[in-house]
Amino acid sequence: MMLWILLAWSTPLWIPAFSEGDEPKPREPLLRLLPLESDLKGWTLDGEPQTAEGIGLFELINGGAEEYVKEGFRRAVLTTYRNPGGKRINVDIYEMASQEGARRIQRKKAGDKGKKVFVGEEASMEDYYLNFRKGAYQVTLSGYDTQQQTLEWLLHIGRLVAERIGASP
Amino acid sequence: MDQLTRRSFLKRAACLGGGALLSQSPLLSLAQTNPQAPPAAQIKPTLVAVKGKDPYGSTLRAIQELGGIEAFVRKGDRVGILVNSPFKNIGASVNPEVVLAVLEKCFKGGAKEIRYLKDPHRGYWERSPRSGELATVIKSLKYESGDHVSVEIPGGLALKDARVTKDLRECDVFINVSITKHHDGVRYSGALKNMMGLCPFSTNSYIHWGTLKLGWYGDLNHLSQCIADLNLIRKPELCISDATTFITENGPYGPGKLASAETVVASTNPVSLDAFCCRFLGLQPEDVLMIRKASQHGLGEMNPDRLRVKSLSV
Numbered sequence: 001m002m003l004w005i006l007l008a009w010s011t012p013l014w015i016p017a018f019s020e021g022d023e024p025k026p027r028e029p030l031l032r033l034l035p036l037e038s039d040l041k042g043w044t045l046d047g048e049p050q051t052a053e054g055i056g057l058f059e060l061i062n063g064g065a066e067e068y069v070k071e072g073f074r075r076a077v078l079t080t081y082r083n084p085g086g087k088r089i090n091v092d093i094y095e096m097a098s099q100e101g102a103r104r105i106q107r108k109k110a111g112d113k114g115k116k117v118f119v120g121e122e123a124s125m126e127d128y129y130l131n132f133r134k135g136a137y138q139v140t141l142s143g144y145d146t147q148q149q150t151l152e153w154l155l156h157i158g159r160l161v162a163e164r165i166g167a168s169p
Numbered sequence: 170m171d172q173l174t175r176r177s178f179l180k181r182a183a184c185l186g187g188g189a190l191l192s193q194s195p196l197l198s199l200a201q202t203n204p205q206a207p208p209a210a211q212i213k214p215t216l217v218a219v220k221g222k223d224p225y226g227s228t229l230r231a232i233q234e235l236g237g238i239e240a241f242v243r244k245g246d247r248v249g250i251l252v253n254s255p256f257k258n259i260g261a262s263v264n265p266e267v268v269l270a271v272l273e274k275c276f277k278g279g280a281k282e283i284r285y286l287k288d289p290h291r292g293y294w295e296r297s298p299r300s301g302e303l304a305t306v307i308k309s310l311k312y313e314s315g316d317h318v319s320v321e322i323p324g325g326l327a328l329k330d331a332r333v334t335k336d337l338r339e340c341d342v343f344i345n346v347s348i349t350k351h352h353d354g355v356r357y358s359g360a361l362k363n364m365m366g367l368c369p370f371s372t373n374s375y376i377h378w379g380t381l382k383l384g385w386y387g388d389l390n391h392l393s394q395c396i397a398d399l400n401l402i403r404k405p406e407l408c409i410s411d412a413t414t415f416i417t418e419n420g421p422y423g424p425g426k427l428a429s430a431e432t433v434v435a436s437t438n439p440v441s442l443d444a445f446c447c448r449f450l451g452l453q454p455e456d457v458l459m460i461r462k463a464s465q466h467g468l469g470e471m472n473p474d475r476l477r478v479k480s481l482s483v
Contacts, residue, residue, distance in 0.1 A: 047291050059370050061256070063353050063377075064422025066386060080257065080292060088292060090257050109419065113426075128259065129424040142424040144259050144296065 030077040033093050033137075035160035042084050043153075049079035071104050072097035081157065089153055092140045093161065099136050106133040109140065117155060120162040130154045134165045214479035215470075216436040216445055221483040224413045224433060225299060228270035230483050231409065231435035241407045242342050244279030249340030251405075253347045253363045254289035258423030260416040262290065263348045265297035267411045267433060271346060272306050284311045284336045287366040317369050324466065325398035327391050328376065333367040337403060345405035345439060349412040349430075349446040351420035354386030355393065357447045357457045358421055360408045360439035364399045389458060397462035400439060404468065408442045410434045412449045440469025441476050448473075 030051065037044050050060055053075045057065035060078060068076075075095045082088050096102040106122055110131040114124030120134030128150070129142035141158050143150040217234040219227040232238055242248060250271065254262040275283055294300045294307050316335040322328055337343065345360050352358035365373050376395040380388045412432045419425030430449045436442040440463045444454035454460045454471045464471040 058374070061422040063386070064419070066353060082292070086295065126424070127427070140424065142258050 030075055030093060030095060033161055033164045034077065034079060034091065035081075035157055035164065039160055040081065040157070043081040043089070043157075044083075046080040046082040046088060049077050051078075052076045067108055068094055068096070068105060071101035073101075087150065087153075088144060089150070089157060090140075090142045091157060091161065094138045094140075096136045096138060099133075102133045102136045102138045105138045106131060109138070119155060119158040120165070123158070125151065125154070130158050132158055132162065134162045137165050139165075212477060214477045215438065216434065216441055216476050216478045218432055218434045218445070218478065218480045219483055220430075220432045220481070222431060223266070223483075224264045224411065225266040225270045226483055227413075227431075227433040228267045228409065228435075229274065230481070231433050232271070232274055232407075234479055234481070235407070235435050235437065238274040238278035241344070242275050242278040242280050245281045246279065246341040247282045247284065247339060248275050248280045248342045248344060249284045249286050249337055250275075250344045250346060251286040251363060251366055252289065253287075253358070253366060254293050255287065255366070256422050257290045257292070258416070258425075260414050260425070260427045261348070261350060261421060261423035262293065263346055263411045264413050265289075265294055266299060267409065267413070268346055269294075269297055269299055269303050269306065271344060271409060272310070273303060275342075275344075276306060276309065280342075282311060283309065284313070284340055286313055286334055286336055288312050320402055322398050322401050324401050325395075327379070327394035328398035331399055331402065332369050332372045333402060337367055342407075343403055343405045345408045347408070347410045347442075348415055349410050349434075349449050350415040351417050351425065351450060353420060354389060355396075355457065355459060357443070357450055357452055359410050359443040359446050360405070361396055361400055361443050361459050361463050364402075364439075365396065367402075368399070393458035393462050396459040397466050397468070400463055400468055401466060405439060406437065408436050408439045410442055410446045412446055415449070417450060436476075438469040440464050440471055441473075444469075444471040445473050445476065445478065 031049060034049060052060045055069055057068055057073055057076055073094060074097055076093060078092045080088050080090050096105065110124035114126045117123045117125045120132040123130065123132035127146045129140060131140050139158065139161055141154045143154060213236055214234060217231045219231045221227040252263050252268050256262045272283060300307060313334055314336055317332040318335045319330055320333055321330045345363055347360045347363040350358050352362065355362065365376065377392060380391045386392065412430045412434055414427055414429045416423045416425040417428045434442060434446055440460060443460050447454055447457050460471050470476060
């Protein structure tokens with residue numbers, strides 16, 4: 001059993017080759033992309049953000065990692081913000097090896113059913129969640145209800161993340 | 170092979186033997202047509218589906234219809250509860266209201282200790298409006314120890330041994346609480362798939378990648394067989410599936426489109442439970458390979474027409 005574990009961990013063969021040129025800057029702390037609490041009017045981080053690299057993503061999101069890894073996943077930061085009323089919004093930021101990989105993930109997750117909104121370079125809002133892409137980053141935000149106020153916060157937080165991606169050195 | 174507890178061994182032997190016998194149609198037919206058998210009204214259902222707006226109330230009712238918690242938990246028992254609750258997205262984890270109803274029942278039934286066999290995601294309990302009222306129940310829980318032991322699976326076809334949480338063998342009663350939801354690759358996730366929650370990443374990686382075919386779902390036959398094999402380790406005394414609100418795409422993690430069947434389903438058998446619940450995703454039991462393979466192991470009946478189903482609304 002050990003042989004396949006080593007093989008699986010060392011060389012995920014289905015990861016596509018790097019596409020140079022649109023590659024994000026290596027080793028920039030992903031945590032920097034999370035909006036500051038001071039920009040969020042009472043929303044605070046609900047515990048420490050979780051991070052994953054490479055196929056370590058499977059440990060965080062189980063089989064949900066499959067599509068990301070296939071498309072050249074590099075790193076992720078997953079966190080939750082909470083407001084004083086107890087509402088929560090989840091923010092998952094995935095850094096891919098290329099813009100094309102992020103684009104394919106965005107299409108897979110968002111499909112063509114959602115409402116087009118202006119966040120990042122392409123974005124889609126569904127009943128209680130928002131998917132968007134900017135550069136080689138694919139970002140998913142989700143709430144726990146379909147109230148207009150929740151959707152507005154999804155958009156607001158999403159735009160803050162997109163700005164921070166845009167400001168990457 | 171690690172030793173299971175005496176009680177669990179006896180139960181397991183009885184369940185496997187009984188399951189194998191009952192899966193053969195002549196005996197089941199005999200039981201159904203025996204003129205000496207008690208009237209239908211007195212026969213307990215093998216599966217209960219309760220539809221209602223309140224998942225907590227529906228769960229209580231489902232347990233009651235299966236004979237009450239006393240049919241499963243005795244005073245002083247240590248209960249192990251495996252809940253599919255690691256994912257924060259709505260419809261990807263069991264509604265905590267369902268779990269709280271089971272926990273409360275177990276404590277009232279005299280459980281000495283309840284071990285939560287797979288930790289929930291952060292903030293899970295706060296998603297329930299009853300988390301304040303039932304704070305003592307939540308505080309009384311013991312969470313997973315993080316220790317795993319190797320267990321041989323003599324009847325396993327693809328999975329001959331597995332690492333599972335040590336806590337499993339220390340419980341007298343094992344309760345499996347799953348959510349009915351979409352799952353990439355296998356299409357459906359319920360009680361059978363939930364058993365992977367007992368295993369560390371190393372075992373689950375083998376289950377997915379064991380034949381070295383490319384991709385997490387590269388070999389569905391192997392994956393489904395391993396899940397069926399894993400279910401040989403220990404059969405739950407009680408299985409509950411939350412089909413209230415669940416994702417119908419992007420599973421297991423979500424987020425994705427939601428469906429609401431507003432139903433809680435309970436059974437003593439995980440195969441039958443899954444065979445019944447896959448309909449909420451528009452699937453037939455034979456569409457889900459792990460259900461077929463678990464049935465072939467003699468773990469339970471996969472033909473819903475041959476179950477004693479009680480459906481009710483509350």
